[in-house]
Amino acid sequence: MKKLRAIVPATTANLGAGFDTFGLALSLYNEFEVEEHDGVVIETIPDNPFLKTPEKNLFVQVLKYACERRGKTFHGAKVKQITNVPVARGLGSSATAIVAAILISATVSKVELTDDLFFEIAYRFEPHPDNLLPAWKGGFITALLQNKKTYYQHIDFPQDIKAVVVIPDFELSTEKARAVLPEKISLKDGVFNVQRASLFISALVNKQYDILKIAMDDRFHQPYRKKLIPGFDEVISNALEAGALGASLSGAGPTVLALAIEKFDDIGKAMIEGFEKHSIKADYKVLEVDKRGARVEIIE
Numbered sequence: 001m002k003k004l005r006a007i008v009p010a011t012t013a014n015l016g017a018g019f020d021t022f023g024l025a026l027s028l029y030n031e032f033e034v035e036e037h038d039g040v041v042i043e044t045i046p047d048n049p050f051l052k053t054p055e056k057n058l059f060v061q062v063l064k065y066a067c068e069r070r071g072k073t074f075h076g077a078k079v080k081q082i083t084n085v086p087v088a089r090g091l092g093s094s095a096t097a098i099v100a101a102i103l104i105s106a107t108v109s110k111v112e113l114t115d116d117l118f119f120e121i122a123y124r125f126e127p128h129p130d131n132l133l134p135a136w137k138g139g140f141i142t143a144l145l146q147n148k149k150t151y152y153q154h155i156d157f158p159q160d161i162k163a164v165v166v167i168p169d170f171e172l173s174t175e176k177a178r179a180v181l182p183e184k185i186s187l188k189d190g191v192f193n194v195q196r197a198s199l200f201i202s203a204l205v206n207k208q209y210d211i212l213k214i215a216m217d218d219r220f221h222q223p224y225r226k227k228l229i230p231g232f233d234e235v236i237s238n239a240l241e242a243g244a245l246g247a248s249l250s251g252a253g254p255t256v257l258a259l260a261i262e263k264f265d266d267i268g269k270a271m272i273e274g275f276e277k278h279s280i281k282a283d284y285k286v287l288e289v290d291k292r293g294a295r296v297e298i299i300e
């Protein structure tokens with residue numbers, strides 16, 4: 001195998017009411033360089049001992065599975081990861097690793113990467129398409145899984161909207177953030193989210209940005225997850241007061257996302273203040289929507 005590099009965008013899932021269905025790719029990228037090697041050697045930039053452990057490194061685990069799935073023996077790999085997407089922060093870091101490994105495996109084996117093949121591998125490691133799909137194909141998607149088939153649609157995301165993401169300095173695994181969700185929700189809350197998810201899509205299509213604030217509200221997951229994220233309500237209200245169109249938890253959190261067409265730095269700083277009031281340090285990034293998705297380059 002030549003030396004290959006996969007470049008995969010971060011993703012923000014849910015966008016409020018679109019729980020487990022909306023996903024958006026963002027201009028923050030993880031890079032995964034790989035070449036054949038006897039045994040597994042992992043370098044991470046910045047240094048991350050956790051990800052350097054092969055058993056904890058999803059990129060290596062998916063590479064191994066994809067190799068053995070083709071009836072080959074996985075002898076190892078020399079991996080260099082540039083991890084700009086922070087782990088367990090709600091920006092789809094795990095999805096970047098899965099997508100990178102699948103694309104590299106398909107490139108090496110010269111196999112056409114169909115949706116069925118992609119999801120057959122990916123769902124063994126991550127059960128929801130709302131990070132996987134935008135990380136793979138870019139842009140904004142809405143998706144669902146029914147009877148082992150994934151249905152999804154791309155919707156053009158307005159060019160003038162950017163994402164302000166505020167990343168607090170603590171991790172929240174998707175597993176832990178899903179464990180606090182209720183088994184059942186009321187009809188009233190169900191209608192609440194259906195109304196707003198539909199409104200969100202209409203607002204994008206019709207460029208009716210003034211309704212995004214309402215459309216990004218949620219009763220499925222944020223009321224429960226915010227107990228794990230001190231300052232969440234203030235971060236959201238600060239974003240809106242500073243000029244955001246709408247704001248929500250990014251994926252399973254703890255990152256908080258604001259959509260905006262102006263005042264990006266004011267919004268970022270105001271959101272950080274919301275966390276700082278609860279003695280939590282945070283950093284903000286102003287990101288574009290990534291429309292290209294993941295790609296593989298042959299280095300040598």
Ligand SMILES: Nc1ncnc2c1ncn2[C@@H]1O[C@H](COP(=O)(O)OP(=O)(O)OP(=O)(O)O)[C@@H](O)[C@H]1O
Pocket residue numbers: 030051056057058059060081083086087088089090091092093094095096097131172173174175251252253
């Ligand atoms: N860049 C990466 N490279 C290799 N393995 C990763 C990477 N990011 C995450 N993982 C693995 O995936 C596991 C699950 O990550 P988790 O889903 O909790 O966080 P996340 O994907 O960063 O956040 P979210 O899914 O909320 O966007 C991590 O504990 C780690 O084992």
Ligand SMILES: N[C@@H](CCO)C(=O)O
Pocket residue numbers: 013014019020021090092128130131174177178221250251252
């Ligand atoms: N929809 C998933 C996304 C995880 O990134 C969740 O909220 O748990």
